[in-house]
Amino acid sequence: MVTPLTARDTLDIAGLERLVERLVIGGVSGIFVLGTTGEAPSLSHRLRREVVEHTCRFVSGRVPVLVGITDTSIVESAQLAAAAADFGADAVVTSAPFYFPAGQPELREFIEELLPELPLPLMLYNMPSLTKTSFSREVVAWALGQEKIVGLKDSSGDLVYFRRMRYLAETARPDWSFLVGPEELLAETVLLGGHGGINGGANLHPTLYVELYQAAKAGDLTRTRELSARVMALSEAIYQVGKHGSAIIKGLKCSLSILGICDDFMAAPFHRFHEAEREIIRGRLGELGIAE
Amino acid sequence: MVTPLTARDTLDIAGLERLVERLVIGGVSGIFVLGTTGEAPSLSHRLRREVVEHTCRFVSGRVPVLVGITDTSIVESAQLAAAAADFGADAVVTSAPFYFPAGQPELREFIEELLPELPLPLMLYNMPSLTKTSFSREVVAWALGQEKIVGLKDSSGDLVYFRRMRYLAETARPDWSFLVGPEELLAETVLLGGHGGINGGANLHPTLYVELYQAAKAGDLTRTRELSARVMALSEAIYQVGKHGSAIIKGLKCSLSILGICDDFMAAPFHRFHEAEREIIRGRLGELGIAE
Amino acid sequence: MVTPLTARDTLDIAGLERLVERLVIGGVSGIFVLGTTGEAPSLSHRLRREVVEHTCRFVSGRVPVLVGITDTSIVESAQLAAAAADFGADAVVTSAPFYFPAGQPELREFIEELLPELPLPLMLYNMPSLTKTSFSREVVAWALGQEKIVGLKDSSGDLVYFRRMRYLAETARPDWSFLVGPEELLAETVLLGGHGGINGGANLHPTLYVELYQAAKAGDLTRTRELSARVMALSEAIYQVGKHGSAIIKGLKCSLSILGICDDFMAAPFHRFHEAEREIIRGRLGELGIAE
């Protein structure tokens, strides 16, 4: 879920409520706040807690809420996890600490040290392009032995890695959830037995991703191909307007703003699209049949 | 300066005082806290403020204190800068935000947005291996026009970059300070007109780096070569014991602990050296003539 | 196809014949020589021509032969393409030149300059981990307008890229072939409309990959999952024995040697597995039911 903002350190609470409703009514299986698409590392710790608090209140138990606690400081991660439990969230999610690239034994020790601090189940979040470190085969093998760890979200875009990790977990932990990051790969992974995706595009068009998930899970190949092509069309139309790595989040927030759902203010170091780019997005939403 | 700790979120205040004294008496031109060697991103924001508070108190105006405010959240950076000014620090230092790799125009906008929040002069800190982004020629050219920005610390290890940026600043801002990161390059840069270095090894042996700086600045080539060889010997002896990128900080803290200056507790995701590595370090300190 | 060798610059011709038979009888749709798995860049140009000559002779028109002409010198690439045509090959394949990382306009110009030299159709080969350069959206868009270019083999492992390029070609060039590199992704790509894979594992067990391809193409999801799991099992068993990036080719050649198909001599900078690793491979072939 994106984090609706109206100013540098100000949550767009009304926008957040509309967004949560859109997602829950759209049929999502859960809501993940404070991930990469949620710009979490760019938000103050105070605002991160505020996001969790209001999201949990708006969701009100209808679907599970997962909270990203990724931080470079284990103290801050633990504090956010405690807050998440207090507000009624269901699980926390952490990637590798992302300033110092930890060696793999150090990464294992980090998770080992974090676990007792967590009042909630933990999902690992593999995001090597931003954290510089992947959870290695050895660390995942260790994690499979930790009851409190319940799954892996893989945003590496490397499906060979995704398959290797699933293969590793198959007999050891059939209860683990394997969720894919890039939404363009939701169809592929679910067809082959993955458990779902955490898809930024669902902010904009939740039913598309929900229906694709259901079609792939049901093994309806024709429908899966058709919906997957629509996911590609949305990706091509909305995520390629900006020039930098921030183009995806900017495209999403701009779209949500055009649809009247929430403000498109971006946390630094990013800024919302200018009018020219906004006009492009507006036109493309029309072509995609995503009405205002 | 390393950050002495006795536990996960507990500052070793007595150790900090001994360390500050060692540095000031050793003749350093200034003290930089909360940099990479200071494990700043791994510390809670509360502890970061505590480091600044006590350091400023112990230094007590004898040398300038520079405070690293690098963070992924501009809100947290601004708050730390405000605290630094309150405690009496002299300047703040920021690298690029390091989770999202900002495009260069985004990086410029980030600094532009941060500047008015800062009650103190700003030094840029180029650290691409950890932030994924270098301050480009264009961004530095822009920064040269900002009165509040007063220099560049370059830890890229890329002296061609360092020289290019100095060349750029030569006529535009002769007042800028150009400080080099890797201490193994202090001699080279100062001989060619750089202004100094921010050297982790000075925690352990401040007079060595101070004397090397003075020799290079005075153009005493024989003495510069001799002292520079000793810097290399220290680097080879102390920084190569660990296996991961954390080896330098671990080696420094372990040495300081052996010398009785401060605790060697490391912030997660790192841990202090085990006894075997500690014995190696102890032996090497002896060989280097750095007495307990 | 791997390149069977008996010594540094000596082709294992009898082994090559057995391997070609195994593949053709196994039902492959074509044979690709002098790719990465074929260690092409490590072979002398003389030996490369010898590989093409004998392969074409042994295949004898039963399936198409594709020849890798990737080189850092356009002159050598063009000469190898001419030889390939003379020997009766069906198409040539080139990646980006891989010493100097060409800028994208330079990469387009390179292909543009190479095209008139080629007596055969050309397939592009995207292999950024080894060539440092990906064929960008703009270059692929240009290539879609070149009649002589007939497809893209993507070994990036990045299925989002693969899908984007297919999306781009969909209406412009429905005749293009999109083949995937990592064999672990054959199922995923073919289920979603990709055209097949160039799979190193087919050297060892051609029918497995052929049957998986057919099942996925037919939309038989149950069989696809079952066969894809066997591909993963082979990958885990055979490709993870060595420590370096060369582990895949070493595992394949070692297996083929154990099966009595061809020698496992490796071109420098690599060497065949030692006896200990060979024993591991032997045991795993047994577990996989791949009989000697």
Added chain:
Amino acid sequence: MVTPLTARDTLDIAGLERLVERLVIGGVSGIFVLGTTGEAPSLSHRLRREVVEHTCRFVSGRVPVLVGITDTSIVESAQLAAAAADFGADAVVTSAPFYFPAGQPELREFIEELLPELPLPLMLYNMPSLTKTSFSREVVAWALGQEKIVGLKDSSGDLVYFRRMRYLAETARPDWSFLVGPEELLAETVLLGGHGGINGGANLHPTLYVELYQAAKAGDLTRTRELSARVMALSEAIYQVGKHGSAIIKGLKCSLSILGICDDFMAAPFHRFHEAEREIIRGRLGELGIAE
């Protein structure tokens, strides 16, 4: 030395002669052909031999000739080394094989296997940005024990690495030559005891680099600074005109063409500068006082 060409596979022999004269008369200590600046990997093997042949003929023993034999095929490297000896060259130079990134033990084995094939002394060439692999501390330590290996050219731009390797060799092999790649660092390295540089800019202005080398070696700090500033000025003026990594070689060849020394034809994948860029270069040569 750049490789003067008049067409794709045609050496500019008259230009080569003028260039060699310029260098020898300019006072260089040796000539290195078929390096990165010589576009060696982009040339056919036939042309590479031709370059060696004519260079040796034109140099005629006045200074040592070093020949780059870097290739992805050990067979081609050995053949080029044999030709180099036949034509009278003095040493050969090789980087790591650059398609497959060799693991460090594989890299050592590669050099070990190459050594007996070489009729001439070998210098290692560290160029990780293009070969993906650095010669590790362990491999260099092994190389120090090989009599036939006589030095290291380091183009990594990482002076900490350069210093570490020099430190390693100090007592083991005081006869080794340590030469630096980026010419912008010639002053720094020679002042601290390095033995010289292999500087592309010397094609254009040999006396500048020769005089800088002599000043630094003599410890004349004032003159070193002054000449080093002129090297920076040349670098800023000539190497920043193009947009891609090829800008340095294009700038050099364009300058040499303007000066009437040799043709500026570039081997694919590169092309000479267009007229607009040529005009910029022409103007800057004037400003630098490098007359036509």
